[in-house]
Amino acid sequence: MLHLHHLANSRSFRILWLLEELNADYQLTCYQRNKAYRAPDSLKQIHPLGHAPMLEVDGRVLIESGFIIEYLLKHYDKERQFKPADDNEAAWEAYTFWLHFAEASVMPPLVMRLVFTKVVEQSPMLIKTVSKSIKKQVEKSMISKSLTAILDMMEQHLQDNHWFAGAEFSAADIQMHLAVVGANAGAGLDSSKYTNVLTWLKRCEERDAFKRAEEKGGRLQF
Secondary structure, rough: OOOEEEOOOOOOOHHHHHOOOOOEEEEEEEEEOOOOOOOOOOHHHHOOOOOOEEEOOOOOOOOHHHHHHHHHHHOOOOOOOOOOOOOOOHHHHHHHHHOOOOEEEEEEHHHHHHHHHHHHHHHOOHHHHHHHHHHHHHHHHHOOOOOOOOHHHHHHHHHOOOOOOOOOHHHHHHHHHHHHHOOOOOOOOOOOOOHHHHHHHHHHHOOOOHHHHHHHOOOOOO
């Protein structure tokens, strides 16, 4: 039995979604973030890091969404539905690139933006104006330019490809979904500039497995 420990609004939604795509038999335990928007201490009883996702398999606890995705594909995707075959070089390269791109390039500026947003929200009134000013400067000097370049690259790729790995949906799309949700938070992406990205996002969220995952684990809100 697989046992997923899922934290609301976190990377663990990826694993919940993939488990639904695989029609896997699994147990689900959901956790809510605390007032500081952190994972509850109860997760540290399962793994010392206390990070989600955590997937219990045969008495072991697996962490890191990318690793868990690869583990599930190796052991449960017997028909290779969600990862291109090694002999399909173009699709394999695209799949592998975007699978890692999500965490290595897209998530860092998004997490930085989220952290500064939470700092402003939790700042005492006496220093809130200062924290807002710092957030604005960081957004302008470090976050916006980086994300614009990243999103432009994604938009160009999706202009020529239905999914990130090419013609077929794959786990790379699951991995990239959270990043796009984060980029689309707040005021939202420019629908005229990022038409392909937003169309891809809608296509992902129309999948039956995605809807089932959302019903069980809650809607992602970055």
